Amino acid sequence: MTTIKGPGIFLAQFMGDKAPFDNLQFICTWAESLGFKAVQIPSWDSRCIDIQQAAESKTYADEIKGIVSECGMEISELSSHLQGQLVAVHPAYDDLFDGFAPENVKGNSKARTEWAIQQLRYCAKACQNLGITAQPTFSGSFLWHTFHPWPQRPAGLVEEGFKELGKRWTPILNYFDECGVDACYEVHPGEDIFDGITYEMFLAEVKNHPRACLLYDPSHFVLQQLDYIEYIDLYHERIKAFHVKDAEFNPTGRQGTFGGYQSWANRAGRYRSLGDGQVDFKTIFSKLTQYDFQGWAVMEWECPIKHPEDGASEGALFIQEHIIRVTERAFDDFASSGIDEKKNKRVLGLDN
Numbered sequence: 001m002t003t004i005k006g007p008g009i010f011l012a013q014f015m016g017d018k019a020p021f022d023n024l025q026f027i028c029t030w031a032e033s034l035g036f037k038a039v040q041i042p043s044w045d046s047r048c049i050d051i052q053q054a055a056e057s058k059t060y061a062d063e064i065k066g067i068v069s070e071c072g073m074e075i076s077e078l079s080s081h082l083q084g085q086l087v088a089v090h091p092a093y094d095d096l097f098d099g100f101a102p103e104n105v106k107g108n109s110k111a112r113t114e115w116a117i118q119q120l121r122y123c124a125k126a127c128q129n130l131g132i133t134a135q136p137t138f139s140g141s142f143l144w145h146t147f148h149p150w151p152q153r154p155a156g157l158v159e160e161g162f163k164e165l166g167k168r169w170t171p172i173l174n175y176f177d178e179c180g181v182d183a184c185y186e187v188h189p190g191e192d193i194f195d196g197i198t199y200e201m202f203l204a205e206v207k208n209h210p211r212a213c214l215l216y217d218p219s220h221f222v223l224q225q226l227d228y229i230e231y232i233d234l235y236h237e238r239i240k241a242f243h244v245k246d247a248e249f250n251p252t253g254r255q256g257t258f259g260g261y262q263s264w265a266n267r268a269g270r271y272r273s274l275g276d277g278q279v280d281f282k283t284i285f286s287k288l289t290q291y292d293f294q295g296w297a298v299m300e301w302e303c304p305i306k307h308p309e310d311g312a313s314e315g316a317l318f319i320q321e322h323i324i325r326v327t328e329r330a331f332d333d334f335a336s337s338g339i340d341e342k343k344n345k346r347v348l349g350l351d352n
Contacts, residue, residue, distance in 0.1 A: 001289055001290065001292050001326040001327075002289070002292050002293070002294045002326065003289070003323065003324065003325050003326050004242075004285065004288060004289060004293055004295070004296070004297050004323050004324070005037070005038070005076070005294075005295065005296045005297065006037065006038070006244075006296050006297035006298070006319050006320070006323055007035065007036050007037060007038075007244075007297055007298075007299060007315070007316045007318075007319035007320055007323075008036060008037065008038035008039065008040055008076040008296040008297060008298035008299065008319075009031050009034075009036045009038075009039055009040065009298065009299050009301075009312060009315070009316070010039075010040040010042075010079065010243065010298050010299065010300045010301075011027060011031075011039050011040065011041055011042060011045075011048060012042040012045070012079065012081075013300070013301050013302060013308065014027060014301070014308060014312065015027065015042070015045050015047055015048065022047060023047050023048075024041075024047065024048045024049070024064070024067050024068070025067050025070075025071065027039075027048075028067065028068050028071035028073050029071045031071075031073065031312070032071050032072045032073050034312055034313050034316045035316035035317060035320060036073070036299075036312075036316050037072075037073060037074065038073055038074040038075065038076035038296050038298070039068060039073055039074075039075060039076065040075075040076045040077045040078075040079055040136070040296075040298045041075060041077075041078050041079065042079050042081075042082075043078045043079060043080050043083070043119075043122075043123050043126070044080075044082045044083065044100075044119075049064055049078075049126075051078075051119065051122045051123055051126055052122050054122070054125075054126035054129060054130070055121070055122040055123070055124075055125035055126045055129065056122075056125075057129075058129045061126060061129035061130050062129075064130070065130055065131075075130055075132060076132075076295070076296035076298055077127075077132055077134050077135055077136055077184075077241060077296070077298070078123055078126060078127055078130070078132060078135055079135070079136045079137070080119065080120055080123040080135055080136070080137045081136065081137055081138045081186065082100040082138075083100075083116045083119040083120050083123065083137070084116070084120065084137035084138040084139060084140060084183075084185075085097060085100060085116075085138040085140050085191075086100055086101060086112055086113065086115070086116035086140065087113060087116050087117060087120070087139070087140040087168050087169065087172070088113075088139065088140030088141055088142050088164070088165055088168060088192065089109065089112070089113075089140060089141070089142075090141060090142050090143075090144070090145055091109070092145055093141075093145075094107075094109055097112075098112070101115060101116075102115065113168075117168070117171075117172060120137070120172050120175075121172070121175050123135055123137075124172075124175055124176045124178075124179040124181045125179055127179060127181045128179040128180060128181060132181070133180060133181055133182060133240075134181065134182045134184050134213070134240045134241045134295060135176070135181050135182065135183055135184060135241075136184045136186055136215040136241050136243075137183055137184065137185060137186070137215075138185065138186055138188065138191050139165065139169070139185050139191045139192055139193040139202065140165070140168075140191065140192065141190060141191050141192040142161040142164060142165060142192060143157070143158060143161040143162075143192050144189075144190055144191070144192065144194075146158075147194070158201075161192065162192065162198075162201050162202060162204075162205050163205055165192055165202060165205065166202060166204075166205025166206045167205075169183075169202075169206055169212070170205075170206050170207075170209065173206060173209045173211045173212055174209075176211045177209075177210065177211045181211070182211050182213040182240045182241075183211050183212060183213060184213045184214055184215040184240050184241040185199070185202075185212070185213070185214055185215065186215040186217055186220075186243070187199060187214065187215075187217070187220060187221075188217070188220050189220060189223070189224070194220075194224075195221075195224060195226055196226075196231060196234060196235065199214070199235070212238075213238045213239070213240040213241075214235055214238045214239045214240065214241070215239075215240075215241040215242070215243060216231075216232070216235075216239045216241070216242050216243070216288075217242075217243035217245055217300070218245070218247070218279045218281075218284060219243075219245040219246060219247035219271050219277070219279065219302075220247075222247040222248065222249050222269065222277070222278060222279060223247055223249060223257065223269035223270075224257065225249065225257065228279070228284070229280065229283055229284070229287065232284070232287040232288065232291065233287070236287070236288070236291035236293070237291075239288070239291075239293060240295055241295055241296070241298070242288065242293065242295055242296065242297050242298060243298055243299075243300040244274060244281070244297050244298060244299050244300065244315070244318075244319055244322075245271060245274075245279075245299070245300040245301075245302060246271065246272040246273060246274050246275065246276060246277030246278075246279050246281075246303075247269065247270065247271045247272055247277045247278065247279060248269070248270060248272055248276075248277040248278045249268060249269040249278065250268050250269075251268045252268060255267070255268045256268055257269060263304070264304035265304040265305060270304060271302040271303055271304070272303050272305070272306075273301065273303040273305075273306040273310070273311035273314060273315065274299060274311070274314060274315040274318040274319070275314065275318050276303070276305075276306065281318075281322050282322065285297075285322045285323065285324055286324065289324045289326060297319050297322075297323060299312070299315040299316070299318075299319060301315065
């Protein structure tokens with residue numbers, strides 16, 4: 001077993017236009033002052049990193065690593081959620097997801113997909129240059145608009161969607177493998193990989209690719225009413241990244257899992273700051289430690305109620321208190337009588 005590393009913090013929700021949130025050095029200094037030990041960097045945010053330059057220049061990558069190190073921090077991972085999302089987009093979402101893309105490819109879905117794939121290749125190479133082995137991302141989606149099948153889905157539609165998703169991701173995963181990096185899909189509503197079954201369907205299409213791994217985030221499973229503890233038992237060998245994010249689900253006679261088109265604050269299922277929700281983190285940390293998870297526990301903040309800076313300061317302590325320092329010996333070692341082959345055979349009745 002391994003002691004989970006942490007606490008880390010995902011910077012995406014904290015970056016802004018004012019200090020200390022407007023560049024990598026300032027925000028790392030801020031995060032370190034709260035007790036965080038690592039940052040997960042959003043690869044699309046130029047205030048943090050130029051991802052193409054980090055891929056093409058080991059010197060630049062070392063400079064980024066140096067900025068973080070001088071603040072007393074490490075880089076846990078690079079996130080490529082927005083680029084991964086754009087690998088697969090149904091036309092119904094073109095206008096909305098164009099907001100994730102640069103101006104020169106907006107309105108051109110083919111060019112946008114090509115841009116996203118190249119961005120993921122940059123991210124994989126940048127990880128290699130930075131000495132990082134896991135990269136959280138999204139799968140994208142062709143099928144999400146059909147998750148509640150009305151009208152009835154045509155026969156073969158789901159299979160065709162996953163076939164195309166696998167076709168697009170296989171060469172990306174192969175390049176990740178060349179770079180020694182795991183693609184850690186965040187199992188998430190809005191993606192074609194949104195639960196365990198859909199992940200298994202995707203794995204079948206990419207021939208169980210060893211780099212098609214998982215980011216574990218229990219908050220999304222609370223909102224889906226999925227057993228997030230058993231999920232660890234089922235998929236622990238593939239879990240290579242961990243978002244520590246809380247959530248709650250409080251259904252009423254007026255709304256449930258779909259939320260009635262309400263704002264996040266008014267939904268039955270909503271994300272919360274760490275400790276304010278319903279997630280059983282004691283069991284989660286125990287399970288991941290038992291299964292020898294060797295990555296970082298990274299706080300992701302998405303609470304519609306609490307101020308983000310309060311969520312961050314409380315979150316660092318929350319994670320630290322949940323990290324289990326693993327034991328180096330069994331509790332009953334004091335009673336060990338040592339190894340004695342003859343004695344063992346005698347105890348088993350095999351000495352005759």
